[in-house]
Amino acid sequence: MSDITAVDEANFDNEVVASDLPVLIDFWAPWCAPCRALLPTIEALAPMYADSLKIVKIDIDENPALKEKFNIQSIPQLYLTKAGEHIARLTSRTRTQLAAELDDLLP
Template identity: 45%
Template sequence: MASHLSMTTAEFDQQVLQSDVPVLVDFWAEWCGPCKAIGPSIEQLAVDYAGRAKVVKIDVDSEGDLAQRYGIMSIPALVVFKGGKEVDRMVGAAPKPQIAALIDRAL
């Protein structure tokens, strides 16, 4: 089930690195239980922060180069980009308020 938040490597540079608002990137995979567990929270945060921040999902199986570029070793990995640079990172599943705090720190 592909989410509307899903993105390819080609879109990443434009949508994430050149974004004028902070971007939360969820590196995940279909086979990853914890990734699926936080999926609904990620989708809800995309709605909650619409206009103030972006939320995107990167499937590490189909976009392995991107995962490698950012040294993603275990998933889920949540990485916040601001002004084209990584400013925050959290590895592992976490409750929605904890994920929201990642975005809040970048706003």
């Protein structure tokens, strides 16, 4: 998971808002089986987009303010942001589909 940064309420501004790159946020929780199933897909995408996208994970149980800020009602939830502003919610769950969504959204 070296290409994926764990983000919390304390480092959110530095890691997400101040990022020069768009940021894919994976909202998850350790008890969430679908979240754990999605992890290998996200890990596979990280090196493919290393120059154009930053990928972070936010544990919603440990970061309730971020869960509320993004109005997370269910997980896993993937959001694409730029300078902390919401660009899109990604709905695909396979590597090919997620890559296609990202290719459409990234400059």
